[in-house]
Amino acid sequence: MLMDIYTKKTICPYDCPASCGLTVQTDGRRIQKTGGDKAHPVSRGLLCGKMRRYADEINSKDRILTPLKRSGGKGSGSFIPISWEEAVTEITSRWKGLIKNEGPSSIAYCYYSGVMSIIQRHCVQALFARMGACELVKTLCASAKGDGYASVVGDTGCLDPRELKNSDLYLVWGSNVSATRFPTLADFTQARKEGKRVILIEVYAEPMAPYCDEAILIRPGTDGALALAMMHVLAANDLADEPFLAEYGLGYARFKETLGAYTPQWAAEITGIPAQAITDLALCYGKASAPSILLGSGCSRYGNGSMTVRLITILSLFTGAWKRPGGGLCGCTPSGGSYFDVNTVKRPDLRSRRPERTININQLSHALTGTDGHPPLKSLYVAGSNPANSVSDQKGILEGLKREDLFTVVHERFMTDTARYADIILPAAFSAEQSDVYEAYGYCTMAAAKKIVEPAGEAKSNWDTTALLAKAMGYTDDHFRQTEEELYEKLILTPTPLSAFLTEEERKTLLQGGVLSMPFARHTDFQTPDKRFYIVNPRLPEPMPHYTACHGGSEELSLISVPSRHTLNSIFQAEKEQARKRGSMTLVMNTTDAAARGIKDGDPILCKNDLAEVEFTAQTTDLIAGGAVAAVGVYRLDQSPGGLTCNALHHPRLSDGGNATTMNDNKVQCVLKKITG
Ligand SMILES: Nc1nc2c(c(=O)[nH]1)N[C@H]1C(S)=C(S)[C@@H](COP(=O)(O)OP(=O)(O)OC[C@H]3O[C@@H](n4cnc5c(=O)[nH]c(N)nc54)[C@H](O)[C@@H]3O)O[C@H]1N2
Ligand SMILES: Nc1nc2c(c(=O)[nH]1)N[C@H]1C(S)=C(S)[C@@H](COP(=O)(O)OP(=O)(O)OC[C@H]3O[C@@H](n4cnc5c(=O)[nH]c(N)nc54)[C@H](O)[C@@H]3O)O[C@H]1N2
Ligand SMILES: [Mo]
Numbered sequence: 001m002l003m004d005i006y007t008k009k010t011i012c013p014y015d016c017p018a019s020c021g022l023t024v025q026t027d028g029r030r031i032q033k034t035g036g037d038k039a040h041p042v043s044r045g046l047l048c049g050k051m052r053r054y055a056d057e058i059n060s061k062d063r064i065l066t067p068l069k070r071s072g073g074k075g076s077g078s079f080i081p082i083s084w085e086e087a088v089t090e091i092t093s094r095w096k097g098l099i100k101n102e103g104p105s106s107i108a109y110c111y112y113s114g115v116m117s118i119i120q121r122h123c124v125q126a127l128f129a130r131m132g133a134c135e136l137v138k139t140l141c142a143s144a145k146g147d148g149y150a151s152v153v154g155d156t157g158c159l160d161p162r163e164l165k166n167s168d169l170y171l172v173w174g175s176n177v178s179a180t181r182f183p184t185l186a187d188f189t190q191a192r193k194e195g196k197r198v199i200l201i202e203v204y205a206e207p208m209a210p211y212c213d214e215a216i217l218i219r220p221g222t223d224g225a226l227a228l229a230m231m232h233v234l235a236a237n238d239l240a241d242e243p244f245l246a247e248y249g250l251g252y253a254r255f256k257e258t259l260g261a262y263t264p265q266w267a268a269e270i271t272g273i274p275a276q277a278i279t280d281l282a283l284c285y286g287k288a289s290a291p292s293i294l295l296g297s298g299c300s301r302y303g304n305g306s307m308t309v310r311l312i313t314i315l316s317l318f319t320g321a322w323k324r325p326g327g328g329l330c331g332c333t334p335s336g337g338s339y340f341d342v343n344t345v346k347r348p349d350l351r352s353r354r355p356e357r358t359i360n361i362n363q364l365s366h367a368l369t370g371t372d373g374h375p376p377l378k379s380l381y382v383a384g385s386n387p388a389n390s391v392s393d394q395k396g397i398l399e400g401l402k403r404e405d406l407f408t409v410v411h412e413r414f415m416t417d418t419a420r421y422a423d424i425i426l427p428a429a430f431s432a433e434q435s436d437v438y439e440a441y442g443y444c445t446m447a448a449a450k451k452i453v454e455p456a457g458e459a460k461s462n463w464d465t466t467a468l469l470a471k472a473m474g475y476t477d478d479h480f481r482q483t484e485e486e487l488y489e490k491l492i493l494t495p496t497p498l499s500a501f502l503t504e505e506e507r508k509t510l511l512q513g514g515v516l517s518m519p520f521a522r523h524t525d526f527q528t529p530d531k532r533f534y535i536v537n538p539r540l541p542e543p544m545p546h547y548t549a550c551h552g553g554s555e556e557l558s559l560i561s562v563p564s565r566h567t568l569n570s571i572f573q574a575e576k577e578q579a580r581k582r583g584s585m586t587l588v589m590n591t592t593d594a595a596a597r598g599i600k601d602g603d604p605i606l607c608k609n610d611l612a613e614v615e616f617t618a619q620t621t622d623l624i625a626g627g628a629v630a631a632v633g634v635y636r637l638d639q640s641p642g643g644l645t646c647n648a649l650h651h652p653r654l655s656d657g658g659n660a661t662t663m664n665d666n667k668v669q670c671v672l673k674k675i676t677g
Contacts, residue, residue, distance in 0.1 A: 003027035009037055009513065010449040012051055013120075013431035014568050015113035015141075017331075017442020018042050018183050021515060022051060024432060026452055031055045031432055041517035042162070042443045043183050049565075049581075050572050058430045058456070062574050063413055065457025068425040074402045077420045084458060084468070087424050092472040094407050095131070098378050104132035105357040106378035112140050112361060114384030114571065117436030117449075118340050119487050120462040124383050126347035127466045130475050134377070135355040139660040140362060140391065145300035147658030148309025149332040151537055152317070154528035157336035157521020158329045159292060160444045161187065166326025169288035170198040173312065174223070175296025175331065176207045179565035181442065184294070185211060199281065201226070203298070203560055204588060204630040206623035216281065217625040220558040221302040221550030221665055222271040227311040228547055229267030230282040231318055232259045239286030241320030248524060249317065251536025251544075258544065270547070272625060286319055290327030297331075298560065302665040303551035306657025310545050314535055322523045331442065336521050339439050339446040339499040340491050347479055362661045363652045365393035368400020376400070379407040383428070383462050388417035389570040389634050392650035392663055395612050411465055414574045417637050427459040434461035435484050437491045437510070446499065447515035448492060451484075463487065551653050553667030555609050557593065557629050560664040561646050564633030573636050585640050587616035588630040589670065594620045597670060604641065604673040607631075609649055609666065615642030615673060629670060 005027055012020045021040025025033040034054045036047035067087035072078025098106050109128040115121050128134075149158070161184045164170070170191060177185050188198050188211055198212045201223070205215040218226060234240050235256055245252040264275035264282075271278075285291050293316050300309050313329060321327030343349075357374055359367045364387055370376030377400075388397055401408060401421035410422040419425050433455040438447040455461065460468070463484045470480035482490075492510045495502065498518070506516055526533050536543050552558075566582035567573055587607055589599065599605055603618045607629070616631065624630060631646035650663045 003029070005032060008452045010432055010452060011117070011438045011447045011515070013115045013117050014571060015116050016568070017181055017440060019116070019438050019440035019443070019445060019447065020047060020051065020183065022047065022054070024452055029453060031058050031453060040515055042440065042445055046183050048182050050568060050578060053572070053575055053577060056577070057572070057575055058432060060574065062415070063456060064415065064419070064425060064427045065459060066427055067458070070423050074404070075398070075421050077415060079425060087426060088468055088472045091409055091424055092469060095379060095473065099131065102378055103356070105134050105355070106375070107131065107381070108134040108359055108367060108377050108379070109136060109381045109383070110361065110364065110385050110387055111383050112138060112385040112390070113569070114386070115431065115462065117431065117438050118342060118491060119345050119436045119484065120434060121384060122342060122345045123463045123466045124381070126345065126350055126479060127470050128381070129348055130350040130470065130477065131473070132351065132353070132355070134357040134359050134367070137358060137360040137659055139360060139658060141661065142297040142300060143658035143660035144305030144655035145295070145297050145309045145332065147660070148300065148306040149313050151306065151310050151534065151540055151657065152313040153526060153533045155336040156523065156525070156527045156533070157334050158332040159326070159523070160334040160520045161294070161330055161442065163326055163520055164292055164294070164330060165191070167290050167292035168196055168326070169285065169291040170196065171201060171285065171291065171293045172198060172208060172212060173201045173293050173295045174203070174298040175294055176563065177294065178207055178211060180296070180563055197284070199284070203628050204562060204624045206588070206621050207565070209623055215623065216273055216277060217623070219270070219272040219625055220560055220628050221299070221304060221308070221552070223299040224304060224308040224311045224547050225262070225267040225270040226273065226278065227315040228259070228262035229264045229278050230285060231315055232262040233264060233279050233282035234286045234318055235259050237283065237286060239283070240318050244320035244323060245318070245535065248526060249533045249535050250530060251534065255535045255544065258546065262547070272627070290324040291319065291321050292327060293329050295329060295331035298562065298664060300655070301661050301663050303653060303656060303662050304548040305655040305660060305662065307545065307548045314545060317533060328523055334442065334444050334521060335498055335518065336527055337498050338496055339518065340437055341494045341496050344491055344494055345487065350477065350479065360654065360659055361387070362392055362654060364391055365396025365400055365652055368403070368406065369396055376403065377406060379409070381409045382418055383411040383465070386416045386418045386570040388421065389636065389645065389647065392647055392661065393611065393652045394644060394648035396652070411462065413459070416570065426465055427457060429455040429459045429461040433459065434463070435488045437488060444518040444520055445515055446510070446518060448488065448510040448513050450513040548656065551651070551662060551665045553609065555667035555669045556627070557668050557670055558627060559607070559629050559631060559646065559649055559666045559668045561631045561650070567633050570634045570636070573634070573639065579639070582633055584617045585635045585645065586619045586632055587670070588619045588621060588624050588632060590624050590626045590628065591620045591622050593626060594618060597672060599670070599672050604675070605670050606673050607649065607668045607670050609668045611651065612644055612648035613642070614644045614646060614648050615640070629668065
């Protein structure tokens with residue numbers, strides 16, 4: 001029977017700043033095709049190559065469609081199908097036994113950013129709060145950046161990228177816009193046509209250099225020194241907006257006294273950028289009327305990440321750019337808060353007392369192997385995350401997941417490296433198979449999208465699965481009795497201070513599924529306790545901002561791990577066309593560093609430190625800072641030549657502020673792999 005094909009709209013659920021709009025063609029049973037939504041206020045009809053393949057992903061024959069129970073060794077990938085009833089009974093009886101015999105803190109959950117819509121992302125937290133299980137510190141991405149930014153401007157919103165068109169100079173500071181902020185790339189192309197300058201400050205400049213007028217290569221983790229030296233030059237040349245800094249800021253006079261030491265020569269030693277180039281950059285920045293800095297998260301993933309972002313935020317304020325349209329800082333939180341009351345879903349109040357144990361996601365390996373001063377976890381529930389691929393200390397994570405006395409449940413769509421270690425796998429739904437609300441983290445938009453097709457096979461959404469497990473645990477709280485649709489309506493109808501002014505008409509748009517462009521922040525209405533921004537912040541352990549070094553290490557080369565344009569963290573790894581385009585697991589090296597080690601483009605190399613040895617294919621370029629190497633993309637273990645990926649080289653150390661990942665802050669040695677036999 002031929003069925004009518006019609007078009008629906010939805011929102012991309014993945015972890016990008018834009019939350020792009022999608023059109024979906026469907027016959028009501030299957031998704032046929034996706035395209036860009038021309039009416040979406042941010043993506044305006046653009047859609048990345050990955051999401052053009054969404055139909056292939058959702059219809060993939062590799063999808064997990066029934067609950068599965070392990071039938072072989074941990075990690076072997078051998079499973080047999082079981083019913084949902086069997087799965088839920090087994091899971092909840094194990095948990096009840098553990099709670100009784102070992103206490104609830106023997107159980108932990110792990111979710112991160114597999115799905116970014118609010119109900120599906122956060123619903124798991126409520127179940128484990130109710131259980132009294134370990135709490136998870138979710139700082140795998142940009143929490144050091146958030147911390148550094150907030151330590152200067154509190155909850156003040158930064159620039160929405162749509163405001164950038166009014167800027168007259170752009171510093172793209174550690175962001176591969178062409179891959180990770182795709183809708184903004186067109187704005188740079190347009191700006192350059194208008195004769196405006198785009199300057200890139202990068203460790204690994206190759207992907208973005210073609211879109212910029214100039215690329216400045218910097219040593220990893222040293223951006224704070226560059227920001228300080230730029231402020232030294234600005235202050236020395238009367239280019240600091242002193243009336244603005246005195247009226248809106250706190251501590252300028254004292255900070256200025258410290259700037260004398262931060263000369264371009266001083267910063268040149270640290271950053272590897274010639275002193276003259278630092279002076280020229282500062283003067284070019286200082287003479288612009290409304291310069292903007294588009295800050296990625298790369299430079300925050302270091303032991304000094306929060307301080308680095310703090311210094312760059314102060315630099316963005318230094319010439320008064322924030323008071324002019326298009327001037328200031330972009331890439332942090334443009335709304336300054338949330339349009340939805342996320343606690344409606346997270347429900348921290350369901351915890352009867354403070355958690356006995358808290359686990360930082362970056363140190364999951366310690367919790368799984370019992371090296372954090374607690375007994376090793378006895379059960380782990382994973383949903384919307386793939387820690388075996390995306391979290392630091394990969395060998396420690398795998399060692400922990402292999403433990404026979406760990407009961408692991410993974411709610412997944414595909415047989416990921418984490419799922420392979422599960423005792424029970426539950427089949428997860430895709431975004432088009434569930435209803436949810438969305439807010440972009442890099443733009444001022446809020447949106448909602450209703451289920452378009454029923455979940456394939458026996459897949460269930462995170463919410464439906466959480467509610468089912470809660471019921472089987474015997475939890476009778478009203479919260480877990482709600483339907484997905486009820487929660488969806490509640491979130492739309494519960495205003496936060498940032499969405500309180502929505503009209504009835506606008507709420508109706510959301511209830512039906514749609515997107516709203518929200519007002520840009522008032523950038524000089526500083527949302528701090530003192531209503532002014534902090535150059536010196538008396539509430540911090542280190543009130544005076546200054547240069548701090550990152551963790552580093554004793555090996556010669558600094559390893560950074562950067563996103564691939566063809567995958568999204570570990571999503572799309574299973575999609576054959578994306579995997580083909582991405583190619584083999586490469587490590588990008590500076591041509592001179594490679595030559596000094598007898599390494600040529602395409603050679604097999606071994607990259608090692610005290611944690612692990614990982615095999616890559618070398619790719620050489622002059623557009624990476626000397627002394628740095630970059631691992632591009634997150635690979636499945638069976639896609640890596642040596643069975644481990646770059647995350648095995650990442651120490652689980654935390655950042656200075658924000659307790660965040662420091663995945664870019666690791667040292668390694670690289671040698672040519674000797675082919676034997
Ligand atoms: N195609 C694609 N898109 C993605 C993702 C993906 O994996 N693929 N990931 C998504 C996620 S989870 C996030 S958080 C976002 C944004 O993710 P971000 O992490 O902001 O990603 P990038 O924009 O690549 O910015 C990181 C850049 O910082 C650079 N860098 C590293 N260390 C330093 C340093 O010390 N100094 C300087 N100046 N630069 C440095 C890297 O070379 C890299 O180009 O992207 C999202 N979008
Ligand atoms: N080497 C390296 N490591 C990185 C990064 C990097 O660039 N390089 N990026 C880092 C960053 S910025 C981030 S944010 C983290 C991300 O780390 P994670 O949050 O662990 O994200 P992913 O690895 O993409 O895994 C997400 C999983 O969620 C599943 N999923 C998607 N939708 C749903 C759903 O609705 N329900 C359920 N149950 N599952 C779903 C997907 O199939 C996928 O397997 O990784 C970090 N780690
Ligand atoms: Mo991220």
